[in-house]
Amino acid sequence: MLGISVYFQDLDLDYLEKAKECGAEYVFTSLHIPEEDYSDLNEKLPLFLKTCHNLGLKVVPDVSPVTFEKLQIKDKDYLKLKEMGFEALRLDYGFDDYKIIKELQKDFYLMLNASVVTKDYIEGAKQAGVNLDKIALTHNFYPLTGTGLSLKAFNDKNKVFTEYGLTTQAFVCGDVLKRFPLYEGLPTVEKHRIQNPFVAAVELIHKCNVKDIFIGDSKASIKTLRNIQDYMDKKIMRIPCHLEKDFEYLYDKEIKVRKDQSETLIRLLLPRTENIPVYHNTIRRQGSIIMENVLAGRYSGEVHIAKRDLPFEARSNVIGFIHPEYIELLQEIDGTTTLVFERL
Template identity: 25%
Template structure:
């Protein structure tokens, strides 16, 4: 099950602002919080931990699960050890994210703590997690979370990101990754002004598109916003992402008729045929649904075969181009009546033979999503 999360840094922002942000996110369905212990100064340790316990009470009241970034130095600072996580349990912490390690036996001890605190390992590198499992680590209390990267051009390579996620899924481990707010003057554990994404090529993209790219890989469970605060619009956009089906946003073509809109937007979900073509994605069942839908709308008791052809008509419309290109969304028209109503998305250039109408174009920044629609995979078109 996918979860959405926010990041907050209570030591760097007014408490009322942080709590208001948490309340807003909770109402939108967010259920995870990431925060960081790495920047706690030693001279403020006691006061910060008192405030943090109050923060945890508020977070739990709102239904959040909270993870905090730690390392062996943080353990020393608060008096914890691999075989004694009581100081973290006293704070109410749900997840300890390890930025560093205690060696194989120490990390195994972490995963076997009696407080049901999950131990979250760095998913952006191989930290020997499989070895921990093989040597007796408790997989039920192990989870993975990627890094985020404040420095521009330093984020994780997308292919490597997918490679790691595939590995974690082979181990049946829950995995989280970060998207980034494009809001001005956001912060992280440090002052950050160019975002906190996991994957570099996601930096600067709309936040919902970042999430849809990560979800499209099929191996990311939770999506967390790395920097604080995201704008209200971004919180809502991410909350509105369909976590169960790949959404592809399009710009609608001129002259589209209601029958074509019905095929594009009302039929759900579309899915590519198992006998996949390298030239296009084909959602063939939409043509059957379209005929049945039109028959019902017309209010006739006759069979589809008895219906007048104009009740399901999609007349040819000249798109003003001789060749359809990658990302063009097409609906088969009356000139190929047997396939009328089939929705197709062009992958490789094909000639306009007059049998298909151009109904929309995939937005340029979303074209890479087409690579993730495999035979049988569901997708949804959104205007």
């Protein structure tokens, strides 16, 4: 599942519509950010909720005691939240009473704060009769550079959730508009703060058993949203690259890869062609797109991508290269991936 985030200072209704067209299902919003301007919330919130309802987007508010104050409703008046149109809640903290969780599950899909959920908590929830199928574990995002989780800590936490078959959710940065007031990105994992959000999302899905990806920042590009959705739905990985003129026919094709991938090369399932001339055979840098030439014998015409720097081979023509920003995707390609080369 793909989700975006909306903050009222940056509210853009057109973005909501385009995100839905890309496959987004949820819209996360926080109603207790100290820096947010809530002075015109009475005007913006109804318009926001109506737009999301009309588009079929489920709004997920980050709920804490401050939320009820900002909405000017009675503390813990969840029935009012339901009447306003909220169908899911992200419970930030202070929800250790399983009776409350069970009661809320009657009306809402619940997302619990993954950072405070432990194995003991999950066991207690099971024994109390909480429906774990109607719960997701949502990791925090971290606005300040240096404060995000390490990939190891994140993975260790997720292994516990995976044991119980729980849905895990995490945030990646936006690549159009970072969120105020720091504008440093809102990732869950620190290393993703400086990465392309599509690359970050693929790593979370492929390596960390994350099912749902949310854009934490105010806005991501439509291309990024579509790329993430395509990967989540069909394992299609769209990779910007440059191809030499004679090989531009490889652009925009869905290309399967071999099931038995090697340690150094990604081997593509494309037809081989006999007697490919020797052309531009040079050092094969990481991310090089390679076609074997006539010197490779029956392998002539086979296409590879270099996973790491490789030495010169007379039988290998370098016909293009992957955009450097997407190089790390090469480590996430396996036998189930479908590649699409896109023009830079």
